[in-house]
Amino acid sequence: MKLFKLTIVVSLVLLMVGPAAAGVFPMTADMNGPNANAGAGSGSGGTGTADISYDDVAKVLSWSITWSGLTGAPTAMHFHGPALANQNAGVAVAVGVVGSPVVGNAVLTLAQEADLFAGLWYLNLHTTTSPGGEIRGTVQSVGVANEARSWGAIKAIFH
Numbered sequence: 001m002k003l004f005k006l007t008i009v010v011s012l013v014l015l016m017v018g019p020a021a022a023g024v025f026p027m028t029a030d031m032n033g034p035n036a037n038a039g040a041g042s043g044s045g046g047t048g049t050a051d052i053s054y055d056d057v058a059k060v061l062s063w064s065i066t067w068s069g070l071t072g073a074p075t076a077m078h079f080h081g082p083a084l085a086n087q088n089a090g091v092a093v094a095v096g097v098v099g100s101p102v103v104g105n106a107v108l109t110l111a112q113e114a115d116l117f118a119g120l121w122y123l124n125l126h127t128t129t130s131p132g133g134e135i136r137g138t139v140q141s142v143g144v145a146n147e148a149r150s151w152g153a154i155k156a157i158f159h
């Protein structure tokens with residue numbers, strides 16, 4: 001009986017939270033050389049900016065990424081995670097590099113969504129002179145999207 005009551009309470013809470021939290025959440029990543037290689041840096045003065053959004057209904061991450069001042073030609077770009085700012089992690093989503101700006105999107109899994117909203121993703125741009133990554137930036141929520149972090153954690157538990 002206690003389990004039944006707990007299930008009802010959790011269901012009601014999720015119903016109340018769900019519709020208010022559903023939507024498109026703006027995010028950003030400001031990339032630079034000192035953040036590369038888990039904070040060890042790359043020595044690059046290059047910079048980059050990513051305008052990112054996440055649609056938690058369609059599960060689609062979208063991005064527009066620009067950069068300048070790199071010391072080498074771009075060879076690859078990826079979203080990595082889960083990791084803290086002083087850690088490296090595997091590729092979560094490959095972005096591809098054609099030229100600045102790079103525009104694209106990808107469908108995420110629930111686990112990837114939870115890591116994204118927990119602030120555990122970073123964007124890394126690799127170049128010919130810095131194959132491990134020349135510039136890097138942590139993906140961060142913008143404005144009211146911070147409320148989505150707890151929503152992502154709740155959804156990950158129950159899915």
